[in-house]
Amino acid sequence: MSFLLGSYVLAARADDDSFRTWYSRDGQTLEAKLMEDGSSFVLLENKAGKTLRIGKQFLSDPDIQYLKEQSKAKSITLIRGPDTLITASFEDFLKEQGYSITVLSSAELKTDFLDQTKLLILVSSFQPPADESLAAFLLALKKTRVPVIALADSARIVLRQLELSIGQNNMASSETRIIPSIPGHPVFQGPQQISTSNGEMALYNKVQNGFSILLAAVPAYMRPIAQTFDRANSYPVVLEDNRFLFWGFPGSPDVMSAEGRALFLNLVDYLVRGQKQDVAAVPAQPPPPGIKAPVVAPQPGPVASPSSYPSAPVVYETGQTPPGPVKDFKSCRLFFTSKESRASSAFFGFEASMGLRSDQIRVSKDASTWYNYHQEDGVVYYTPRIKITARNKPIPPQSLLTVEYYSRPSSAGGSARNLEAVQHIPIPGIERGKDLMVDAGELGTYRFTYKSTDYKQVSGKELYGFIVSLFGSDGALLFQQASQQSLVDLATAQPKPAMNQASQR
Incomplete structure (x- = not known):
């Protein structure tokens, strides 16, 4: 019939x-x-x-x-984690939209299925196998163009091994209200309709313990899709290389809001169809009311400019005591850089201390029976304070004090030394037997630390030490010392060119 x-x-x-x-x-x-x-x-x-x-x-x-x-064309592969019900929720949700779904466990990771799928989704709490199959899987991902969505902690567990930015600087976040960062991006245009209230929307109907990515500046290869409502430059949904998507929350579609489900489906559609990325990255904008903007690395400029680092130095009058509590500065041991420097100590002397300011560090933590974490991120500021003494010789007018700042990665166990900045500080003449106090320019370095029950991550950098040198009006080296023994071999008998810090990160 x-x-x-x-x-x-x-x-x-x-x-x-x-x-x-x-x-x-x-x-x-x-x-x-x-x-x-x-x-x-x-x-x-x-x-x-x-x-x-x-x-x-x-x-x-x-x-x-x-x-x-x-x-x-409609095939999606889910890599399930221990939360089987969450995986099942995503499977049913996507099947309802007409997608063909394949579900694999971490032990079933193979490279051949990548040719048979249009999208790979790493469900939250996905744990890779501790064998060579993960390495083979990651290598296959690098050789193909299959897009990937990583939910919550699966990004830092897996994608960080591909050296992707979305696998770095993940910070704990429970704020599911978001502000579209690029309203003109195709994912906000359809096929699912998305409505916002006063420019914001909630991704979930229930509390989520997830992650977001802190970006003080947005690289050209990244598209921050959504920014958290309560914090500027914190993004729980980010697209990298128009292929890898970070979705910062672990919750299934069952607990998503209607807007959250619509945005997720639009992102899936965008990646499956392989749309070209032709929307410019979001321009820098002032944060919405009530959001505290994080410290942003300043651009290079004149040393005296308050927007550059090191900041402008302070040279006190002869015999003048700097204001402020002395307890904020910690004494630094200094090392001679050469035999000539040791001999010059009969005529000249340095005393050094370091001031630290950490009021820009943000701390978030939580503890429960099952899970706990402690996170810190922000900029620490350092101010070297130098006391110059003319012991048995006067220091001529128009002399020059130089301070070389050296940093190392926060995660480095050794003494990696990177020149951050060089500051030139003209000083007046100092009579024999007199001394002069100088606060060198303040310099900041960004750091990020995250510790949880089963994971630890440290990134950023810290000030490792400095070299302080005194040159006479004729350019001859009068005296020189370093705050670390391992910096001695970097000292020179001529002033290094003045150099501003390129980035606090």
């Missing part, structure tokens, strides 16, 4: 009490969604929303090839 469904004429027959359907349209392929590609049949859905089960023996070879291509 034959009957009409939608705009297509279909034929059907009964066979052993089972009902099979097939179609005929003058040799043309039926336009329908492929729901399942079985070994001997295909399951389609036509434009009228009717589900059609068609035996492959009634399809021509070109039709079967077409269906396979359609199957791949």
Whole structure:
């Protein structure tokens, strides 16, 4: 018998009490969604929303090839974690949208399935196997163009091994209200409609313990899709290389808001269809009311400019005591840089202390029976204070004091030394037996630390030490010392060119 469904004429027959359907349209392929590609049949859905089960023996070879291509175009692979119900929720949610879903465990990671899928989703709490299969899987990802969505902690566990920025500087975040960072991005234009209230929206209906990425400046290869409502430059949804998506929360579609589900589906559609990224990164904007902007690394400029680092130095009058509590400065041991410097100590002397200011450090922490974390991020500021003494010789007018700042990575166990900045400080003459106090310019370095029950991450840098040198009005080196023994070999008998800090990170 034959009957009409939608705009297509279909034929059907009964066979052993089972009902099979097939179609005929003058040799043309039926336009329908492929729901399942079985070994001997295909399951389609036509434009009228009717589900059609068609035996492959009634399809021509070109039709079967077409269906396979359609199957791949809607194929998504989920890598499940220990939260099986969350994985099942994502599976059902995406199947409802017409996607063909394959679910694998971490032990089933293979490289061959990458050619059969259009999108890979790493569900939250995904734990990679502790063997060579993970390395093979990551290498295969690097060689293909398959897009990836990483939920919550799966980004820092897996994607950081691909040296992606979205796998770094992840900070704990429970704020699920977001502000669209790039309202003109295609993911906010459809196919699902997204509505906002006063420019904001909530991704979830329930509390989430997730992550966001702190970006003081947005690189050209990244697109921050959404910013957290309560913190500027903190992004829980970020796209990198138009291929890797960081979704900072672990919750399933069951606890997402309508707007959250719509945004997630639009992101899936965007990655599956492989749209070109032609929307510029979000320009720098002032934070919304109530959001405290984090410290941003200043641009290079004149030393005296308050927007550059080191900041302007302070040279006190001879014999003058600097204001402020002395307890804020800690004494520094100084080392001679050469035999000549040691000999010059009979005539000149330095005493040094270091002031630290950490009021820009943000701390968040939580503790429970099952999980706890402690996170710190921000900028620490250092101010070297130098006391110059003319012991048995006067220091001539128009002399020059130079301070070389050296940093090292916060995560380095050794003594990596990187020149951060060089400051030139003209000083007046000092009579024999007198001394002069100088506060060198303040310099800041960014650091990030995260410690949880089963994970620890440290990034950023810290001030390692400094070299202080005194040059006479004729440019000759009078005296020189370093705050670390390992900096001695970096000292020179000529002033290094003045140099501003390029970045606090």
